[in-house]
Amino acid sequence: MQDETITNPEEQEVPVEAAAEDAGKTLDEINEEIEKELEEAIEQEERSREEELEEEVAELKNKLLRSVADLENYRKRSARDKADAIRYGNQRLLEDLLPVIDNFGMGMAASEQDAGSMIYMGMQMVQKQLDDFLGNQGVQVVDLKPGDVFDPKEHDAMAQEVSEEFEEGQIIRIMRKGYKMGDRLIRPANVVVAQAAVVEEAADAVAEEGEES
Incomplete structure:
Protein backbone atom coordinates (compact mmCIF):
# COMPACT_ATOMS: atom_id res chain seq x y z
CA MET A 1 0.00 0.00 0.00
CA GLN A 2 1.49 3.27 -1.10
CA ASP A 3 1.81 6.22 1.31
CA GLU A 4 -0.31 9.14 0.34
CA THR A 5 1.06 12.64 1.11
CA ILE A 6 -1.57 15.08 2.03
CA THR A 7 -0.66 18.56 0.87
CA ASN A 8 -2.17 21.63 2.47
CA PRO A 9 -3.90 23.56 -0.30
CA GLU A 10 -2.83 26.89 1.37
CA GLU A 11 0.87 25.90 1.12
CA GLN A 12 0.73 25.12 -2.59
CA GLU A 13 2.47 27.62 -4.88
CA VAL A 14 0.16 29.66 -7.00
CA PRO A 15 1.32 30.23 -10.60
CA VAL A 16 1.97 33.88 -11.60
CA GLU A 17 -0.66 33.66 -14.26
CA ALA A 18 -3.16 32.48 -11.69
CA ALA A 19 -2.21 35.27 -9.27
CA ALA A 20 -2.57 37.81 -12.05
CA GLU A 21 -5.95 36.44 -12.99
CA ASP A 22 -7.02 36.60 -9.32
CA ALA A 23 -5.92 40.26 -9.18
CA GLY A 24 -7.78 40.98 -12.36
CA LYS A 25 -4.50 41.87 -14.17
CA THR A 26 -2.62 40.31 -17.00
CA LEU A 27 1.00 39.23 -16.70
CA ASP A 28 2.10 42.06 -19.01
CA GLU A 29 0.39 44.61 -16.79
CA ILE A 30 2.17 43.26 -13.73
CA ASN A 31 5.51 43.38 -15.55
CA GLU A 32 4.84 46.95 -16.60
CA GLU A 33 4.10 47.96 -13.01
CA ILE A 34 7.28 46.29 -11.82
CA GLU A 35 9.33 48.02 -14.52
CA LYS A 36 7.70 51.36 -13.66
CA GLU A 37 8.50 50.94 -9.99
CA LEU A 38 12.09 50.05 -10.84
CA GLU A 39 12.40 53.09 -13.09
CA GLU A 40 11.00 55.35 -10.37
CA ALA A 41 13.41 53.85 -7.83
CA ILE A 42 16.34 54.40 -10.21
CA GLU A 43 15.24 57.97 -10.96
CA GLN A 44 14.88 58.69 -7.25
CA GLU A 45 18.34 57.32 -6.60
CA GLU A 46 19.76 59.36 -9.48
CA ARG A 47 18.05 62.53 -8.17
CA SER A 48 19.45 61.90 -4.71
CA ARG A 49 22.91 61.35 -6.11
CA GLU A 50 22.57 64.46 -8.27
CA GLU A 51 21.58 66.54 -5.24
CA GLU A 52 24.55 65.20 -3.31
CA LEU A 53 26.87 66.09 -6.19
CA GLU A 54 25.38 69.58 -6.39
CA GLU A 55 25.96 70.06 -2.66
CA GLU A 56 29.54 68.84 -3.01
CA VAL A 57 30.15 71.18 -5.95
CA ALA A 58 28.66 74.13 -4.02
CA GLU A 59 30.85 73.36 -1.00
CA LEU A 60 33.97 73.08 -3.16
CA LYS A 61 33.04 76.34 -4.88
CA ASN A 62 32.70 78.11 -1.53
CA LYS A 63 36.05 76.74 -0.38
CA LEU A 64 37.64 77.92 -3.62
CA LEU A 65 36.14 81.41 -3.26
CA ARG A 66 37.36 81.63 0.34
CA SER A 67 40.83 80.51 -0.73
CA VAL A 68 40.90 83.11 -3.50
CA ALA A 69 39.73 85.82 -1.07
CA ASP A 70 42.35 84.79 1.51
CA LEU A 71 45.05 84.84 -1.15
CA GLU A 72 43.97 88.29 -2.35
CA ASN A 73 43.94 89.62 1.23
CA TYR A 74 47.40 88.13 1.78
CA ARG A 75 48.69 89.84 -1.35
CA LYS A 76 47.23 93.16 -0.24
CA ARG A 77 48.71 92.81 3.25
CA SER A 78 52.09 91.90 1.78
CA ALA A 79 52.01 94.87 -0.58
CA ARG A 80 50.95 97.20 2.25
CA ASP A 81 53.64 95.85 4.59
CA LYS A 82 56.25 96.25 1.88
CA ALA A 83 55.14 99.82 1.18
CA ASP A 84 55.18 100.64 4.91
CA ALA A 85 58.64 99.12 5.28
CA ILE A 86 59.92 101.33 2.48
CA ARG A 87 58.01 104.38 3.64
CA TYR A 88 58.75 104.11 7.35
CA GLY A 89 62.08 102.30 7.20
CA ASN A 90 63.99 105.33 8.51
CA GLN A 91 61.52 106.16 11.27
CA ARG A 92 63.81 105.06 14.11
CA LEU A 93 66.69 107.09 12.71
CA LEU A 94 64.49 110.15 12.33
CA GLU A 95 63.14 109.78 15.87
CA ASP A 96 66.72 109.82 17.18
CA LEU A 97 67.51 112.84 15.00
CA LEU A 98 64.58 114.99 16.20
CA PRO A 99 66.13 115.90 19.60
CA VAL A 100 69.24 117.12 17.75
CA ILE A 101 67.03 119.26 15.53
CA ASP A 102 65.27 120.59 18.65
CA ASN A 103 68.56 121.61 20.23
CA PHE A 104 69.72 123.21 17.01
CA GLY A 105 66.48 125.19 16.86
CA MET A 106 67.00 126.44 20.42
CA GLY A 107 70.50 127.51 19.44
CA MET A 108 69.04 129.41 16.50
CA ALA A 109 66.55 131.16 18.76
CA ALA A 110 69.30 132.14 21.19
CA SER A 111 71.40 133.58 18.34
CA GLU A 112 68.69 135.77 16.84
CA GLN A 113 70.29 138.88 18.31
CA ASP A 114 73.25 138.23 16.00
CA ALA A 115 71.04 137.66 12.96
CA GLY A 116 73.43 139.59 10.74
CA SER A 117 76.50 137.59 11.68
CA MET A 118 78.13 135.00 9.43
CA ILE A 119 77.68 132.36 12.12
CA TYR A 120 73.93 132.93 12.26
CA MET A 121 73.68 132.90 8.47
CA GLY A 122 75.57 129.60 8.43
CA MET A 123 73.19 128.18 11.02
CA GLN A 124 70.27 129.25 8.85
CA MET A 125 71.74 127.31 5.94
CA VAL A 126 72.12 124.23 8.12
CA GLN A 127 68.53 124.65 9.35
CA LYS A 128 67.31 124.76 5.76
CA GLN A 129 69.25 121.61 4.94
CA LEU A 130 67.71 119.85 7.91
CA ASP A 131 64.22 120.99 6.90
CA ASP A 132 64.82 119.80 3.32
CA PHE A 133 66.09 116.45 4.61
CA LEU A 134 62.97 115.94 6.73
CA GLY A 135 60.75 116.94 3.82
CA ASN A 136 62.47 114.45 1.50
CA GLN A 137 61.80 111.74 4.09
CA GLY A 138 58.11 112.65 4.20
CA VAL A 139 58.38 114.16 7.68
CA GLN A 140 56.28 117.20 8.49
CA VAL A 141 55.80 119.33 11.57
CA VAL A 142 52.39 118.80 13.18
CA ASP A 143 50.28 121.82 12.22
CA LEU A 144 49.60 123.45 15.57
CA LYS A 145 49.23 126.92 17.02
CA PRO A 146 48.05 128.51 20.28
CA GLY A 147 44.28 128.42 20.52
CA ASP A 148 43.90 125.03 18.86
CA VAL A 149 41.94 122.40 20.77
CA PHE A 150 44.01 119.83 22.63
CA ASP A 151 43.96 116.42 20.95
CA PRO A 152 45.37 113.56 23.08
CA LYS A 153 45.99 111.56 19.91
CA GLU A 154 48.54 114.08 18.66
CA HIS A 155 49.52 116.16 21.71
CA ASP A 156 51.08 115.53 25.10
CA ALA A 157 49.85 117.88 27.84
CA MET A 158 52.90 118.86 29.89
CA ALA A 159 50.92 121.19 32.18
CA GLN A 160 47.61 123.02 32.67
CA GLU A 161 47.29 126.70 33.39
CA VAL A 162 44.43 129.09 34.05
CA SER A 163 44.15 131.55 31.18
CA GLU A 164 41.96 134.57 30.54
CA GLU A 165 42.85 134.49 26.84
CA PHE A 166 42.11 130.85 26.06
CA GLU A 167 39.15 128.63 26.87
CA GLU A 168 39.42 125.36 28.73
CA GLY A 169 40.96 122.65 26.58
CA GLN A 170 42.71 125.06 24.22
CA ILE A 171 46.47 125.05 23.77
CA ILE A 172 48.22 128.02 25.40
CA ARG A 173 51.73 127.38 24.06
CA ILE A 174 53.83 124.73 22.38
CA MET A 175 56.80 123.44 24.36
CA ARG A 176 58.12 121.06 21.71
CA LYS A 177 57.14 120.48 18.09
CA GLY A 178 55.41 117.31 17.01
CA TYR A 179 56.23 115.46 13.80
CA LYS A 180 54.40 113.19 11.38
CA ARG A 187 56.39 112.25 17.93
CA PRO A 188 53.53 114.11 19.66
CA ALA A 189 53.78 117.83 20.39
CA ASN A 190 54.35 118.85 23.99
CA VAL A 191 51.90 121.58 24.95
CA VAL A 192 50.46 123.57 27.84
CA VAL A 193 46.67 123.43 28.02
CA ALA A 194 44.25 125.95 29.46
CA GLN A 195 42.06 124.89 32.36
CA ALA A 196 38.94 126.41 33.84
CA ALA A 197 39.39 129.02 36.59
CA VAL A 198 36.86 127.10 38.72
CA VAL A 199 39.22 124.14 38.82
CA GLU A 200 42.05 126.38 39.96
CA GLU A 201 39.88 127.97 42.66
CA ALA A 202 38.77 124.56 43.92
CA ALA A 203 42.39 123.42 44.06
CA ASP A 204 43.32 126.52 46.07
CA ALA A 205 40.44 125.91 48.47
CA VAL A 206 41.54 122.31 49.03
CA ALA A 207 45.10 123.51 49.64
CA GLU A 208 43.91 126.10 52.17
CA GLU A 209 41.84 123.53 54.02
CA GLY A 210 44.85 121.27 54.16
CA GLU A 211 47.00 124.02 55.63
CA GLU A 212 44.39 124.91 58.29
CA SER A 213 44.07 121.31 59.39
Whole structure:
Protein backbone atom coordinates (compact mmCIF):
# COMPACT_ATOMS: atom_id res chain seq x y z
CA MET A 1 0.00 0.00 0.00
CA GLN A 2 1.49 3.27 -1.10
CA ASP A 3 1.81 6.22 1.31
CA GLU A 4 -0.31 9.14 0.34
CA THR A 5 1.06 12.64 1.11
CA ILE A 6 -1.57 15.08 2.03
CA THR A 7 -0.66 18.56 0.87
CA ASN A 8 -2.17 21.63 2.47
CA PRO A 9 -3.90 23.56 -0.30
CA GLU A 10 -2.83 26.89 1.37
CA GLU A 11 0.87 25.90 1.12
CA GLN A 12 0.73 25.12 -2.59
CA GLU A 13 2.47 27.62 -4.88
CA VAL A 14 0.16 29.66 -7.00
CA PRO A 15 1.32 30.23 -10.60
CA VAL A 16 1.97 33.88 -11.60
CA GLU A 17 -0.66 33.66 -14.26
CA ALA A 18 -3.16 32.48 -11.69
CA ALA A 19 -2.21 35.27 -9.27
CA ALA A 20 -2.57 37.81 -12.05
CA GLU A 21 -5.95 36.44 -12.99
CA ASP A 22 -7.02 36.60 -9.32
CA ALA A 23 -5.92 40.26 -9.18
CA GLY A 24 -7.78 40.98 -12.36
CA LYS A 25 -4.50 41.87 -14.17
CA THR A 26 -2.62 40.31 -17.00
CA LEU A 27 1.00 39.23 -16.70
CA ASP A 28 2.10 42.06 -19.01
CA GLU A 29 0.39 44.61 -16.79
CA ILE A 30 2.17 43.26 -13.73
CA ASN A 31 5.51 43.38 -15.55
CA GLU A 32 4.84 46.95 -16.60
CA GLU A 33 4.10 47.96 -13.01
CA ILE A 34 7.28 46.29 -11.82
CA GLU A 35 9.33 48.02 -14.52
CA LYS A 36 7.70 51.36 -13.66
CA GLU A 37 8.50 50.94 -9.99
CA LEU A 38 12.09 50.05 -10.84
CA GLU A 39 12.40 53.09 -13.09
CA GLU A 40 11.00 55.35 -10.37
CA ALA A 41 13.41 53.85 -7.83
CA ILE A 42 16.34 54.40 -10.21
CA GLU A 43 15.24 57.97 -10.96
CA GLN A 44 14.88 58.69 -7.25
CA GLU A 45 18.34 57.32 -6.60
CA GLU A 46 19.76 59.36 -9.48
CA ARG A 47 18.05 62.53 -8.17
CA SER A 48 19.45 61.90 -4.71
CA ARG A 49 22.91 61.35 -6.11
CA GLU A 50 22.57 64.46 -8.27
CA GLU A 51 21.58 66.54 -5.24
CA GLU A 52 24.55 65.20 -3.31
CA LEU A 53 26.87 66.09 -6.19
CA GLU A 54 25.38 69.58 -6.39
CA GLU A 55 25.96 70.06 -2.66
CA GLU A 56 29.54 68.84 -3.01
CA VAL A 57 30.15 71.18 -5.95
CA ALA A 58 28.66 74.13 -4.02
CA GLU A 59 30.85 73.36 -1.00
CA LEU A 60 33.97 73.08 -3.16
CA LYS A 61 33.04 76.34 -4.88
CA ASN A 62 32.70 78.11 -1.53
CA LYS A 63 36.05 76.74 -0.38
CA LEU A 64 37.64 77.92 -3.62
CA LEU A 65 36.14 81.41 -3.26
CA ARG A 66 37.36 81.63 0.34
CA SER A 67 40.83 80.51 -0.73
CA VAL A 68 40.90 83.11 -3.50
CA ALA A 69 39.73 85.82 -1.07
CA ASP A 70 42.35 84.79 1.51
CA LEU A 71 45.05 84.84 -1.15
CA GLU A 72 43.97 88.29 -2.35
CA ASN A 73 43.94 89.62 1.23
CA TYR A 74 47.40 88.13 1.78
CA ARG A 75 48.69 89.84 -1.35
CA LYS A 76 47.23 93.16 -0.24
CA ARG A 77 48.71 92.81 3.25
CA SER A 78 52.09 91.90 1.78
CA ALA A 79 52.01 94.87 -0.58
CA ARG A 80 50.95 97.20 2.25
CA ASP A 81 53.64 95.85 4.59
CA LYS A 82 56.25 96.25 1.88
CA ALA A 83 55.14 99.82 1.18
CA ASP A 84 55.18 100.64 4.91
CA ALA A 85 58.64 99.12 5.28
CA ILE A 86 59.92 101.33 2.48
CA ARG A 87 58.01 104.38 3.64
CA TYR A 88 58.75 104.11 7.35
CA GLY A 89 62.08 102.30 7.20
CA ASN A 90 63.99 105.33 8.51
CA GLN A 91 61.52 106.16 11.27
CA ARG A 92 63.81 105.06 14.11
CA LEU A 93 66.69 107.09 12.71
CA LEU A 94 64.49 110.15 12.33
CA GLU A 95 63.14 109.78 15.87
CA ASP A 96 66.72 109.82 17.18
CA LEU A 97 67.51 112.84 15.00
CA LEU A 98 64.58 114.99 16.20
CA PRO A 99 66.13 115.90 19.60
CA VAL A 100 69.24 117.12 17.75
CA ILE A 101 67.03 119.26 15.53
CA ASP A 102 65.27 120.59 18.65
CA ASN A 103 68.56 121.61 20.23
CA PHE A 104 69.72 123.21 17.01
CA GLY A 105 66.48 125.19 16.86
CA MET A 106 67.00 126.44 20.42
CA GLY A 107 70.50 127.51 19.44
CA MET A 108 69.04 129.41 16.50
CA ALA A 109 66.55 131.16 18.76
CA ALA A 110 69.30 132.14 21.19
CA SER A 111 71.40 133.58 18.34
CA GLU A 112 68.69 135.77 16.84
CA GLN A 113 70.29 138.88 18.31
CA ASP A 114 73.25 138.23 16.00
CA ALA A 115 71.04 137.66 12.96
CA GLY A 116 73.43 139.59 10.74
CA SER A 117 76.50 137.59 11.68
CA MET A 118 78.13 135.00 9.43
CA ILE A 119 77.68 132.36 12.12
CA TYR A 120 73.93 132.93 12.26
CA MET A 121 73.68 132.90 8.47
CA GLY A 122 75.57 129.60 8.43
CA MET A 123 73.19 128.18 11.02
CA GLN A 124 70.27 129.25 8.85
CA MET A 125 71.74 127.31 5.94
CA VAL A 126 72.12 124.23 8.12
CA GLN A 127 68.53 124.65 9.35
CA LYS A 128 67.31 124.76 5.76
CA GLN A 129 69.25 121.61 4.94
CA LEU A 130 67.71 119.85 7.91
CA ASP A 131 64.22 120.99 6.90
CA ASP A 132 64.82 119.80 3.32
CA PHE A 133 66.09 116.45 4.61
CA LEU A 134 62.97 115.94 6.73
CA GLY A 135 60.75 116.94 3.82
CA ASN A 136 62.47 114.45 1.50
CA GLN A 137 61.80 111.74 4.09
CA GLY A 138 58.11 112.65 4.20
CA VAL A 139 58.38 114.16 7.68
CA GLN A 140 56.28 117.20 8.49
CA VAL A 141 55.80 119.33 11.57
CA VAL A 142 52.39 118.80 13.18
CA ASP A 143 50.28 121.82 12.22
CA LEU A 144 49.60 123.45 15.57
CA LYS A 145 49.23 126.92 17.02
CA PRO A 146 48.05 128.51 20.28
CA GLY A 147 44.28 128.42 20.52
CA ASP A 148 43.90 125.03 18.86
CA VAL A 149 41.94 122.40 20.77
CA PHE A 150 44.01 119.83 22.63
CA ASP A 151 43.96 116.42 20.95
CA PRO A 152 45.37 113.56 23.08
CA LYS A 153 45.99 111.56 19.91
CA GLU A 154 48.54 114.08 18.66
CA HIS A 155 49.52 116.16 21.71
CA ASP A 156 51.08 115.53 25.10
CA ALA A 157 49.85 117.88 27.84
CA MET A 158 52.90 118.86 29.89
CA ALA A 159 50.92 121.19 32.18
CA GLN A 160 47.61 123.02 32.67
CA GLU A 161 47.29 126.70 33.39
CA VAL A 162 44.43 129.09 34.05
CA SER A 163 44.15 131.55 31.18
CA GLU A 164 41.96 134.57 30.54
CA GLU A 165 42.85 134.49 26.84
CA PHE A 166 42.11 130.85 26.06
CA GLU A 167 39.15 128.63 26.87
CA GLU A 168 39.42 125.36 28.73
CA GLY A 169 40.96 122.65 26.58
CA GLN A 170 42.71 125.06 24.22
CA ILE A 171 46.47 125.05 23.77
CA ILE A 172 48.22 128.02 25.40
CA ARG A 173 51.73 127.38 24.06
CA ILE A 174 53.83 124.73 22.38
CA MET A 175 56.80 123.44 24.36
CA ARG A 176 58.12 121.06 21.71
CA LYS A 177 57.14 120.48 18.09
CA GLY A 178 55.41 117.31 17.01
CA TYR A 179 56.23 115.46 13.80
CA LYS A 180 54.40 113.19 11.38
CA MET A 181 55.66 110.87 8.70
CA GLY A 182 52.82 110.67 6.23
CA ASP A 183 49.78 109.73 8.27
CA ARG A 184 51.85 108.26 11.10
CA LEU A 185 52.64 110.30 14.19
CA ILE A 186 56.30 109.76 15.06
CA ARG A 187 56.39 112.25 17.93
CA PRO A 188 53.53 114.11 19.66
CA ALA A 189 53.78 117.83 20.39
CA ASN A 190 54.35 118.85 23.99
CA VAL A 191 51.90 121.58 24.95
CA VAL A 192 50.46 123.57 27.84
CA VAL A 193 46.67 123.43 28.02
CA ALA A 194 44.25 125.95 29.46
CA GLN A 195 42.06 124.89 32.36
CA ALA A 196 38.94 126.41 33.84
CA ALA A 197 39.39 129.02 36.59
CA VAL A 198 36.86 127.10 38.72
CA VAL A 199 39.22 124.14 38.82
CA GLU A 200 42.05 126.38 39.96
CA GLU A 201 39.88 127.97 42.66
CA ALA A 202 38.77 124.56 43.92
CA ALA A 203 42.39 123.42 44.06
CA ASP A 204 43.32 126.52 46.07
CA ALA A 205 40.44 125.91 48.47
CA VAL A 206 41.54 122.31 49.03
CA ALA A 207 45.10 123.51 49.64
CA GLU A 208 43.91 126.10 52.17
CA GLU A 209 41.84 123.53 54.02
CA GLY A 210 44.85 121.27 54.16
CA GLU A 211 47.00 124.02 55.63
CA GLU A 212 44.39 124.91 58.29
CA SER A 213 44.07 121.31 59.39
